[in-house]
Amino acid sequence: MNQLMRCVKSPLIAGAFLAVAYPAFGSDFESEACKNVNNSLAVVTCATAKKNVADSRLNESYQELMARVKSQYKNHPKIEKDYLSMIKNLNWHGYL
Numbered sequence: 001m002n003q004l005m006r007c008v009k010s011p012l013i014a015g016a017f018l019a020v021a022y023p024a025f026g027s028d029f030e031s032e033a034c035k036n037v038n039n040s041l042a043v044v045t046c047a048t049a050k051k052n053v054a055d056s057r058l059n060e061s062y063q064e065l066m067a068r069v070k071s072q073y074k075n076h077p078k079i080e081k082d083y084l085s086m087i088k089n090l091n092w093h094g095y096l
Contacts, residue, residue, distance in 0.1 A: 033049040036042060065087065073080035 033042075034046040037046050066084065069083045069087065070080060073083060
């Protein structure tokens with residue numbers, strides 16, 4: 001049982017480290033992380049790198065959307081407020 005826990009903990013620890021450290025590396029790290037996927041730790045490392053890139057792109061798109069709504073409806077504060085509220089309150093997990 002201890003060996004199993006060590007095998008599970010190592011990828012989880014590596015994944016947690018990458019989730020925190022990844023933004024400093026950028027997408028070059030994603031390419032490197034996914035070159036030689038030949039064990040569980042490499043799978044976790046690659047998956048974490050790809051997830052972080054996708055999450056970063058999603059966050060950028062969300063910020064761009066919010067900026068567009070604010071820009072397009074700056075002369076219509078009620079509509080702007082309604083759209084921003086609708087976007088913020090969407091159940092995004094149901095659309096992914």
